[in-house]
Amino acid sequence: ITATGASDANYEITYVDGSLSVTQAGLTITADNKTKAYGAPVPTLTASYSGFVNGETAADIDIPPMLSTTATAGSSVAGSPYTITATGASDANYAISYIDGTLTVTGSSNAVLASLELDPNIYKTGVAGSNYRDYTASVSNTTSSLRLTATAQDPTAIIRINDVVVASGIPSEAIQLAEGVATTINTVVTSSDGTTTKTYSIVITRKAASNAVLASLELDPNIYKTAATGTNYKDYTASVSNTTSSIKLTATTQDPNATVKINDVAVVSGVASEPVRLRSGANTINAVVTAADGVTIKTYSIIVTRKAGTNALLDVLVLDPNIYKTTVAGTNYRDYTASVSNATSAVTVTATTQDAEATLKINGDVIVSGTPVAIPLVAGVATTINTEVTAADGTTIKTYSIVITRRPANNALLTSLVLDPNIYKKGVAGANFKDYTASVSNTTSSVKITAITEDPNATVKINDDVVVSGTPVSIALGVGITTINTEVTAADGVTIKTYSIVITRKMGTNALLSSLVLDPNIYKKGVTGANYRDYTASVSNATSAIMVTATTQDPEATVKINDVDVVSGVPLSVSLDMAINIIKTVVTASDGTTIKTYSIVITRAGVNSARPSENLAIVTPVDNQEIATTEVTVSKAVS
The missing domain is CATH 3.10.430 (Ribosomal Protein L9; domain 2)
Incomplete structure (x- = not known):
């Protein structure tokens, strides 16, 4: 680092360079x-x-x-x-x-199997179904189980075979296969991320067994059975005494899935059957074994011969109602007599044999032991009931005979007493069991009476004539009072009841003639006169008498001809004098008050008055409804 440019008068400035370090x-x-x-x-x-x-x-x-x-x-x-x-x-x-x-x-969403193998190596067929993959397979009956090996594409996927988790690629535990039944094996694969599930379903059918052979067939009691030739898979014969009335069979199958029927009744393999009843003689018992395949069937047949019994005795012989029967001497094994009231019209006989193999007949009809049989009883008659028991040997026979007498009835009553036409009858006091009165018009000349007895064995008399109950009887009714007595005799022959009907037929007012006939057949001419009917007629001198026949419309009316009582329809001879003869026919109705007079004036000619005869057919003139048919033939001698 360089320093420069500094200036100060007082100082001499010198510079020393420095350095700048740059770190990372x-x-x-x-x-x-x-x-x-x-x-x-x-x-x-x-x-x-x-x-x-x-x-x-x-x-x-x-x-x-x-x-x-x-x-x-x-x-x-x-x-x-x-x-x-x-x-x-x-x-x-x-x-x-x-x-x-x-x-x-x-985790993966892959739930697909790389492979699904069966052990033993069974061929499976892909089929349509509701699962991701569906298969069917079939195995022989000898294959009782199998294992599945499911290998997932994703080894972290979870595999369950029939709800049991298995490792991918590792065989499952043995899965049992039922005979003849479709067994479904479901392999469910769940992806490791839990989002995907796929089901592989295999339906495996294990064929049913064809084994229909018995491991053993035992009889109880322990009866020896002998193998015999026959049409069945196995045939046997056996013999028992008459005292052995039933046996049990125990059939044990080699294949526990086979089924057994003994005489068509299903039994459990190795378990004794219900007792099989043995009748006297040959009894066939069939044990039919059906293999699990439902097709293979084998029959084991045993013919058991039970010796016939000689027991022809009855255990009980019962009458209903409970009638006391008296033991009497007789020709049968047992003889009895009994008596019942008339009200007992039938009895029920129940005979039960000591030996179930014995057979029964009651009055000749074959009856099952212990079955009630109704026997009708006729009033006043002894009814014999023979119960014949034949032992199983077919030769030993015993007869139980009961003779039952039903007393005759004392019923002499009528259920109905009917008049035809339906006339009202009124009950009145009288000397008879029942007394009635009735009234009919004059036009009713007869009635029919029908008497029906309560007891069909009672007898009936109507006005002393025996009639059949329920049969109509016609009774003529005269004008006035007619008594009809119906006498009923009960079956006992002692009890008698009389039903009496007094019928009054009213008097008639009919005083008309149905015909007025002259013989010889003379023409009579209707004329005006004071009588109900007036006629005139003329005869020759040769006709000295004439027959007059008057017939009434009402048979109860009375007739007088010239004051002589005559019977309706019966001719009366009337002498004819010379000149004028009056013939009066007076008809009185049955009421005794109504009277009608028919007058005929007949002129008989003198000795010299003859003229040629002629036949005349005369039709009765007006108002002839009272005289139904009147034709008069006049002789040629009549003038």
Whole structure:
């Protein structure tokens, strides 16, 4: 450093040079922190500078620093962070210091498997499905388990096989495969950064076994069975006494997954069946084994012969209602008698054999032991009920006979007593069980009466005539009072009840004739007169008498011809005098008051008055509705 230019009169100035020392500026180089995903290349390393002066930058440094790290592309997340070091920088103007940086390795989003292997080496087929990858595979029945080896592309990914975490590339524990069932094995891969999950699903079917063989087939009680020739996989025969009524079978399969049925009833392998009932004679018991494949079937058949029994006895013989039966001597194994009231119309017989193999017949009908049988009882009749028991041997027979007498009924009542037409009958006091009165018009000349008994075995008489219950009987009604007695006799033959109906038929007012006929058939001419009807007629001298027939419309009306009582429709002979003859027909209605007179004036000619005869067909004149048909034929001798 040079000093010059100083001046002072008092001083002699001399100069001595000095020196200026320039030291290095401090420069700090800091390695920048970096981040990379696992498996990714190491990023470019950079540094930051602090301390440049005079506008200088990193480009002005004489020798730039070298940046390095121990991390590589494969460095794990677990080893993170890794140091980034800056070294080797040089510049005369700067005193350089360094600060290390870090490289942080983060987890990968890769959840893909590099490989998925089965052990044993089973071929798997890719199929469509809902997972990232879906496969199916099939193994033989002998393959009861397998292992999976899943290798991730990213070794830091997490692998779970059926929810169990496994290491990438390391076989899983053995996975059991059920027979005949589809087993699903899911391999779930989760990326190391936890953001990605992928599922690999394999559905493996283990074929069912075809083993339908029994390891053993035992009988309880311990009956010896003999192998026999037959159509089944195994056939046996065995024999038991009659006292052995059932046996149990225990079938044990070689394959625990095979199923067994004994006589179509499923049983558990190695467990005794329910008792199989043995009837007298040959009994076939089939043990059918079905392999786990559901296809292979083997039948083990045992024919067990139970000797026939000789027991033909009844355990119980019960009547319902509980009727007391008396033991009597008879030709059967057991003979009984019993008596019931008339109200008991049927009994139920229940016979139960001591030997379940024995058969029953009740009155000839085959019946299952212990089954109630209804037997109808007829009133007043002894009903025989024979229960025949045949032992299992088919030859021993015992008969239990019950003779039950149902008392006859004392029911002499009617359920209905009906009149047709439907005439109102009024109950009145009287000497009979029931007394009625009724009234009908004169036009009702008859009624039908129908009596129905409560007891079908009761008998009925209507006016002493036996009739069938429910059968209509026609009764004629005369004018005035008609009594109809219905007598009911109960089945006991003693009890009698009488229903009496007194019907009054009103008198008629009909005094008309339906016809008034003359014989010979003389023409009569209607004329005006004082009577209800007036006629005139003329006959020859040769006609000395005439037959008059008057028929009433009402059969109850009475008739007089010339004061002589006649029956309606019955002819009356009337003598004819010479000249004029008056024939009066007086009709009195059944009421006794209504009277109508029909008058015919007949002129008989003298001896010399004959003239040629002629046939005349005469039609009755006006108002002839009372005389329905009147044709008169007049002889040629009539003048």
